[in-house]
Amino acid sequence: MQIKCENIKYIYNPKDPNSYYALDDISLEIEKGDFVAIVGKTGSGKSTLIQTFNGLILPTSGYSQVEYFYITSDKKLFKSKIKNLSKQEQIDNKKQYMLRKKVGMVFQFPEYQLFAETVLKDVMFGPRNFKVPEEEAKELSKKALSEVGISEEYYEKSPFELSGGEKRRVAIAGILASNPDILILDEPTAGLDPDGKKDLIKLIKEIHESGKTVILVTHDMDVVMECASKVVVLNDAKLMKICTPEELFNGDDFETFALEIPTFYKFKKMLIEKGYKKDISSINDFDSLMGVLGEKHE
Numbered sequence: 001m002q003i004k005c006e007n008i009k010y011i012y013n014p015k016d017p018n019s020y021y022a023l024d025d026i027s028l029e030i031e032k033g034d035f036v037a038i039v040g041k042t043g044s045g046k047s048t049l050i051q052t053f054n055g056l057i058l059p060t061s062g063y064s065q066v067e068y069f070y071i072t073s074d075k076k077l078f079k080s081k082i083k084n085l086s087k088q089e090q091i092d093n094k095k096q097y098m099l100r101k102k103v104g105m106v107f108q109f110p111e112y113q114l115f116a117e118t119v120l121k122d123v124m125f126g127p128r129n130f131k132v133p134e135e136e137a138k139e140l141s142k143k144a145l146s147e148v149g150i151s152e153e154y155y156e157k158s159p160f161e162l163s164g165g166e167k168r169r170v171a172i173a174g175i176l177a178s179n180p181d182i183l184i185l186d187e188p189t190a191g192l193d194p195d196g197k198k199d200l201i202k203l204i205k206e207i208h209e210s211g212k213t214v215i216l217v218t219h220d221m222d223v224v225m226e227c228a229s230k231v232v233v234l235n236d237a238k239l240m241k242i243c244t245p246e247e248l249f250n251g252d253d254f255e256t257f258a259l260e261i262p263t264f265y266k267f268k269k270m271l272i273e274k275g276y277k278k279d280i281s282s283i284n285d286f287d288s289l290m291g292v293l294g295e296k297h298e
């Protein structure tokens with residue numbers, strides 16, 4: 001396991017008499033190389049959960065863990081957890097930037113965080129922030145820009161001259177330039193047009209295939225079905241389910257999560273409701289379904 005949460009709870013503004021848990025007793029595990037989708041209606045705690053993975057949010061109780069890094073505001077628990085680590089690992093645990101470098105986070109609407117005069121300088125900000133020397137940072141940034149499909153003629157442009165999809169690619173390059181092992185993206189396709197969305201999903205899949213663990217917060221169930229190996233379902237701060245996309249969309253409880261049904265499952269459900277005779281309950285993709293539909297009827 002690469003990431004773990006053990007009974008984490010989180011309260012924003014704990015002193016406020018009206019405060020409530022934004023995360024309520026969540027435990028889960030994520031393996032290296034997983035492609036995890038985090039889903040749930042607005043306000044269910046998705047953004048809060050992912051921010052515990054890079055230490056921007058410290059669980060009020062319980063802990064999140066990324067490899068040997070422990071993340072909690074419970075000092076006693078933290079001490080007891082790091083006690084068995086090597087000396088070096090204990091020291092690393094106290095350096096925030098080491099965890100931030102390991103876990104790259106692309107926030108929702110990352111284009112709002114572009115600020116440098118040029119695209120290249122903006123991307124270089126990440127590695128420079130992690131103390132990478134100028135020339136090396138430049139090389140890493142060029143490589144990251146090429147990975148996200150931004151060509152050389154863009155290097156000296158102002159980020160503000162770019163289209164929405166391009167801005168978002170530059171923002172992702174800014175994270176990739178520090179070569180994180182884990183990439184977290186919070187609703188990366190929100191507000192993009194269909195082509196921009198398709199291209200971005202393709203890019204995220206390529207990043208996953210290059211060997212990184214990817215965690216994607218999304219409302220788009222077609223994307224979940226297409227990309228995710230594992231789905232984490234949150235509702236009102238609680239963990240409802242961890243399962244495969246197939247288990248989620250075929251599950252009897254699916255409707256209780258207020259999630260959109262993917263196009264494929266909408267179609268399959270319609271067929272079953274209209275009385276289609278063959279058993280298609282275990283079919284989970286269009287190709288296999290078309291195969292069955294194309295067979296001769298007896």
Ligand SMILES: Nc1ncnc2c1ncn2[C@@H]1O[C@H](COP(=O)(O)OP(=O)(O)O)[C@@H](O)[C@H]1O
Pocket residue numbers: 012013022040041042043044045046047048049
């Ligand atoms: N900075 C904050 N201060 C107070 N409450 C917050 C803050 N951020 C989020 N919340 C509340 O915490 C809950 C979970 O929010 P969030 O993690 O952003 O949900 P999601 O990403 O699933 O929409 C929501 O009820 C939200 O209003």
Ligand SMILES: [Mg+2]
Pocket residue numbers: 046047048186
């Ligand atoms: Mg959110």
